[in-house]
Amino acid sequence: MVRTIALKLSAAALLLPLFYGASLASDLVVGMPNWPSGQASANIIKYGIEKKLGLKVEVQEMGTLIIFAGLDTGEVDVHPEVWRPNFDSLVTKYVDEKKTVRLSPKQVAATQGICTTRETADKYGIKDIADLSDPKKTAVLDTDGDGKGEMWIGATTWSSTTIERIRAESYGYAKTVKLLEAPEDVAMAAVDAAAATNTPIAFYCYSPHHVFDLHEIVPLTEPAYDAAKWKVVLPSDDPTNWLSKSSAPVAWPPSYFNIGFSSKLAERLPKVASFLSNIDFTPKEITEMSYALQVERQDPAKYAQQWIAEHEDRLNAWSK
Amino acid sequence: MAFPLRTPLRKTSGRTISAATATCLALGVAVWATLAYAAETQIFDPKTHKWVKYDRKKARSYYAAHKQVPEAFRMQVVPFKTAEKPGTIIIDGNQHFLYLVQPGFTAIRYGIGVGREGFGWAGIVRVGRTAEWPTWTPPAEMVARDPNAAKWASGQPGGPDNPLGARALYLYQGDQDTIYRIHGTPEPWTIGLDVSSGCIRMNNDDITDLHSRINVGAKVIVLMQGASLYKGV
Numbered sequence: 001m002v003r004t005i006a007l008k009l010s011a012a013a014l015l016l017p018l019f020y021g022a023s024l025a026s027d028l029v030v031g032m033p034n035w036p037s038g039q040a041s042a043n044i045i046k047y048g049i050e051k052k053l054g055l056k057v058e059v060q061e062m063g064t065l066i067i068f069a070g071l072d073t074g075e076v077d078v079h080p081e082v083w084r085p086n087f088d089s090l091v092t093k094y095v096d097e098k099k100t101v102r103l104s105p106k107q108v109a110a111t112q113g114i115c116t117t118r119e120t121a122d123k124y125g126i127k128d129i130a131d132l133s134d135p136k137k138t139a140v141l142d143t144d145g146d147g148k149g150e151m152w153i154g155a156t157t158w159s160s161t162t163i164e165r166i167r168a169e170s171y172g173y174a175k176t177v178k179l180l181e182a183p184e185d186v187a188m189a190a191v192d193a194a195a196a197t198n199t200p201i202a203f204y205c206y207s208p209h210h211v212f213d214l215h216e217i218v219p220l221t222e223p224a225y226d227a228a229k230w231k232v233v234l235p236s237d238d239p240t241n242w243l244s245k246s247s248a249p250v251a252w253p254p255s256y257f258n259i260g261f262s263s264k265l266a267e268r269l270p271k272v273a274s275f276l277s278n279i280d281f282t283p284k285e286i287t288e289m290s291y292a293l294q295v296e297r298q299d300p301a302k303y304a305q306q307w308i309a310e311h312e313d314r315l316n317a318w319s320k
Numbered sequence: 321m322a323f324p325l326r327t328p329l330r331k332t333s334g335r336t337i338s339a340a341t342a343t344c345l346a347l348g349v350a351v352w353a354t355l356a357y358a359a360e361t362q363i364f365d366p367k368t369h370k371w372v373k374y375d376r377k378k379a380r381s382y383y384a385a386h387k388q389v390p391e392a393f394r395m396q397v398v399p400f401k402t403a404e405k406p407g408t409i410i411i412d413g414n415q416h417f418l419y420l421v422q423p424g425f426t427a428i429r430y431g432i433g434v435g436r437e438g439f440g441w442a443g444i445v446r447v448g449r450t451a452e453w454p455t456w457t458p459p460a461e462m463v464a465r466d467p468n469a470a471k472w473a474s475g476q477p478g479g480p481d482n483p484l485g486a487r488a489l490y491l492y493q494g495d496q497d498t499i500y501r502i503h504g505t506p507e508p509w510t511i512g513l514d515v516s517s518g519c520i521r522m523n524n525d526d527i528t529d530l531h532s533r534i535n536v537g538a539k540v541i542v543l544m545q546g547a548s549l550y551k552g553v
Contacts, residue, residue: 143414143544144414150544152544180544182442182443182544183443183444185404185444185541186442186443186444186541186542186543186544188402188403189402189404189410189541189543190412190543190544192400192401192402192403192404192410193410193412193415193417193419193543195401196398196399196400196401196419196427197412197415197417199415210403211403214401214402214403215401294403295403297405
């Protein structure tokens, strides 16, 4: 779940006039990101607050950078999913330094890494990240006839894609596997086609994500994260030598996300801040949200209203 | 008789791109371009229990004997779990399949023929327009070197001998024609093969069926066959 800053910026720029012109009629504004679980949880937050606290809540779609800018000024009140470590730079700026944004103390655990299908793991023996450095094993991932396997590592604009390239160099499988960058829809459709024909495939994956409910997906095992071995230099820091200066032959650091909200909201509506701080979505619930919106194509608002109707106990707990 | 198939590894000899393909590539906007390899098709022979090469010669003889392509390449409904909505087309050039996503985690699967060099690109486009019995106009390079093509320099009317076959779906990126097409063919035995053209070919019954089921604007996802097209290390 590494969302692209560039995409968010462009989307946010388009929505900026709407956002500043539409927030007057409501008591608070929830920024809604463009990924499914974020859209579901933004609406659950809206309908939950309206039902339990009697306030008028507006949901507006906008990019993360604009949401944070709005949280900073108080013109946006809530971000439903602040992903870490992906948005660490924003957290450092607004939460740690300016202290204009606060994070809920409750986190939803997330994962990132390389996955295969059950078929690939069991039949072709690709189970551990070290298997990707074995050209005999990765040859089955070849789709273009050159004898070398291919593997999707993310969309070109994702920050995680850079890190996956660093990991491939560090582990050594950059020599045995051709690393592909493409839009996520292309990669997921390739997983669908591979699953439908029992064809082996390996690919960058993150969870919570609906692909884990759609197919039997198996994350590759790998050495645990070790801060001492995680040396990531981004192209923005060193456009020429970022790859050679980086080394990360270990798993991703623990990933997670929190609800973020404006410090001004906490002062203005402390009951809302308390409600947000009590929200305790589980990874399973987030995956269900992603699946409902992305695979079942449920409307986010209707899905949220149904979720609220079925989880009165949770709302009561969040309202205490 | 079931004929499962697979596409093992084979390096093709080069980058010789047909004139038609060259035209597609030249005007094909920057999806992802250039390709040096293509996979070869094999089918499973139930008599010998061995995978056998499915090349042009075998395809011709199979078609002559059976009046249709091997079962794997015939139109059929298959289980297909995806987050893509019904009506989306997914093209897997590596396995020579085109999927039309249907409700209920199924898809209609058609056999396809792709360019000798693979499809030439991968990405997400849409059906910009369609045509019945489309006119085919050979590119200038082909007109210059091929007398048969030269006589159609101003366009070959649609019909059973037209290389575009019974229907054509014109693939657009945004509002721009990529010059890539999904089209029919007067050579149905070429389904399942890597044949020169640069576009996706289907037999005429299949492209007619697909044409009747899709809407202009349908999302088309071209998978990673020819993965060297992608940005690599």
